[in-house]
Amino acid sequence: MSEERGGGRGGGRGGRDKDKDKGKGEGRRTFSRRRRVCKFCAERIDYINYKDVRQLAGFIPERGKMQPRRISGACATHQRKLQTAIARARQLALIPYVTD
Numbered sequence: 001m002s003e004e005r006g007g008g009r010g011g012g013r014g015g016r017d018k019d020k021d022k023g024k025g026e027g028r029r030t031f032s033r034r035r036r037v038c039k040f041c042a043e044r045i046d047y048i049n050y051k052d053v054r055q056l057a058g059f060i061p062e063r064g065k066m067q068p069r070r071i072s073g074a075c076a077t078h079q080r081k082l083q084t085a086i087a088r089a090r091q092l093a094l095i096p097y098v099t100d
Contacts, residue, residue, distance in 0.1 A: 036073035040081075048081045050088035056095060060086065064098045 040048065048055070059072050059082055066086055069079045089095040 038073060038075040038078055040078040041075055045078075048078070048085040050085040050092075051094065053089065053094050056082070056086055056089055060095065062099060064096055 039045075050056070059067050059074075061067060066083060069076065072079065072082070074082055086095060090097055
């Protein structure tokens with residue numbers, strides 16, 4: 001059934017002839033994004049200190065929300081530790097819950 005729709009990961013755009021692009025001389029540009037490396041893994045940080053507000057502030061934007069993993073670039077293990085540290089810092093009023 002997927003062959004009828006164009007197949008692959010096209011998202012239902014229909015099958016295109018690849019011969020059309022060859023004649024024009026303009027091919028699609030390939031864009032490869034460099035994979036993010038976890039900051040904590042790179043610096044070999046095991047414990048994220050909740051009292052270190054400067055370090056935690058980099059993972060909280062102006063709105064006061066925690067950044068998700070895909071934006072922060074942290075691995076799953078360190079993202080969980082980061083979330084716990086931010087929650088503890090908020091309880092001690094080192095970091096605000098929301099902005100004014």
